[in-house]
Amino acid sequence: MIHQYKLNGYNIVLDVYSGSVHLVDEVAYDIIALYETTPQEEIVAQMLAKYGHRDDVDEGEILDCLADIQALKQAGKLFSQDLWKDVEQEAFQHTKPVLKAMCLHVAHTCNLNCDYCFASQGNYHGDRGLMPFAVGKQALDFLIASSGSRVNLEVDFFGGEPLMNWQVVKDLVAYARTQEPIHHKKFRFTLTTNGMLLDDEVTAFCNREMHNVVLSLDGRKEVHDRLRKNLAGVGSYDIIVPKFQRFVQQRGDQSYYMRGTFTHDNVDFTNDIFHMADLGFTELSMEPVVSPPGEPWALTQEDLPKLFQQYELLAQEMLKREREGRPITFYHYMLDLEGGPCLHKRMSGCGSGTEYLAVTPWGELFPCHQFVNDPAYSMGDVWKGITNPQLGEKFHRCNVVANPDCRDCWARLYCAGGCAANAYHASGDINGTYTYGCELFKKRIECAIMMKAAQGNGQ
The missing domain is CATH 3.20.20.70 (Aldolase class I)
Structure with missing residues (x-):
């Protein structure tokens, strides 16, 4: 999966599963958009029709660009595969x-x-x-x-x-x-x-x-x-x-x-x-x-x-x-393109209800501060511990893998499925989707990647 966008004068191509970010010119940007769905001869014809008036674009340049894209694909830096799709949920379950x-x-x-x-x-x-x-x-x-x-x-x-x-x-x-x-x-x-x-x-x-x-x-x-x-x-x-x-x-x-x-x-x-x-x-x-x-x-x-x-x-x-x-x-x-969180963290998010709990002044336990005093989300107390383990298990399964709305989203490895509390308040289900928040998050990630690209270019 790739995600392409233009921002602040940059043509940006994100290869979602490898995390590779490519800054390209307009010709390469358009070729990448066609690469997986269009025969090579047609790509060449479309690029010549669009850019053939430019002195720096001819059939040879277009073919060179196609070869570079193929090399990046073979290197796993463009159009890379989701190698975790068959093991992600199983890994969470265990x-x-x-x-x-x-x-x-x-x-x-x-x-x-x-x-x-x-x-x-x-x-x-x-x-x-x-x-x-x-x-x-x-x-x-x-x-x-x-x-x-x-x-x-x-x-x-x-x-x-x-x-x-x-x-x-x-x-x-x-x-x-x-x-x-x-x-x-x-x-x-x-x-x-x-x-x-x-x-x-x-x-x-x-x-x-x-x-x-x-x-x-x-x-x-x-x-x-x-x-x-x-x-x-x-x-x-x-x-x-x-x-x-x-x-x-x-x-x-x-x-x-x-x-x-x-x-x-x-x-x-x-x-x-x-x-x-x-x-x-x-x-x-x-x-x-x-x-x-x-x-x-x-x-x-x-x-x-x-x-x-x-x-x-x-x-x-x-x-x-x-x-x-x-x-x-x-x-x-704040975005680390070279390292960043491990895969499990990218999938599971903040850990509310499992690795993280909120405690009221009277010692009652809730998945996080946004669920406090909601009786349906009481998990126990600090003396008896977790008395509602089924709720903890529900939050454990609340992740980017379990949400079908996330499957084809390019930002899924950056948001971990979003905030469970926001999803609950928006949809009535912690496994639901807060669409408005998703749109804001994706825009923030696009801006953060652009800033990294600009800094890498010394600008």
Whole structure:
């Protein structure tokens, strides 16, 4: 399978199963499109009819191009075969995943009242509450006991707003550190915060203990304040931006991300990304809103072409800024064409419900944070463990191999079948398809590949 597209002046040919990326001229681009379905004599005739007026195109050049394509095919770099199609599902069936990551909901409450919050302003459509230390400790013990031979374990402190339960966060990190030498484990912690309670003490602790910190900012003041307000209905931009700037300055070269959300109201989201970059933030992510159709901020089908243009504009501007010596990183354009994830990871995705679980303040287990408090997706608790193994098995089988909509998709080895929660909310089935998200993802991958091609060309 191949995927061809034109972007930013490049003619790009992706050989899906080998991962090879080819930058070609217009003649080669057109020949490749015909190569598998059209006799050679007809290809030559069509190319002469289209390009014969050019001094650099004659029958000999076309035949040379055909020979080059044949050589690439024989080398497995063009029109390569899907060698895994007969063994992929069998491999999944015989793989027994073990737990390696947890999302600890230390606070089902929040000091903001964001209109678009999928977590219903932090309480996940349920009771408000803070996770006691005893529950968090049991969750960490459960993670250690369920992790098998895995050494590296990951824990995300999440909410609501986790800084509203800050002492428990610190105590859980301290407890985990005591368990590392006992069980031969290494913990990597992440904190996701809206920044309202960020101060120097939190910053110093995060710089010492947190592998990554995710900071929520939607971009321009008018965009951010439209939906991200405090309980009194006042926008939070002026409070958090100075805190975030100070945090990032003190963070140094350690990992962080500014994580924004774009909605129907700011489909020109690149202006928000560039605004954040101009504030001094270089590690950036901007996600499409997760929202039921009909909400005023929900993305529409009419927004899609505008969003495609925005992703292209972002890629072009990032290349420009890189040439100027002021690069920025965009999470969805981070792509390793030489190595990248192993095949199993490319097929299975984030591991929700199998390798990754979310834990409520009361210790109940769910496949991920987007399923929390949905009774149909309760998997057990941190004391009894997994009491609904059938649900875990369902998530284990939820992968790019099992979804027939993915079989002929050129991006299948990059998306791992997409987000199970988004598929569920869009189609009612975790094995369904969130088509809107697929379209956005494919455009992002096209842009990311184009950027790699441009960087490889020294541009």
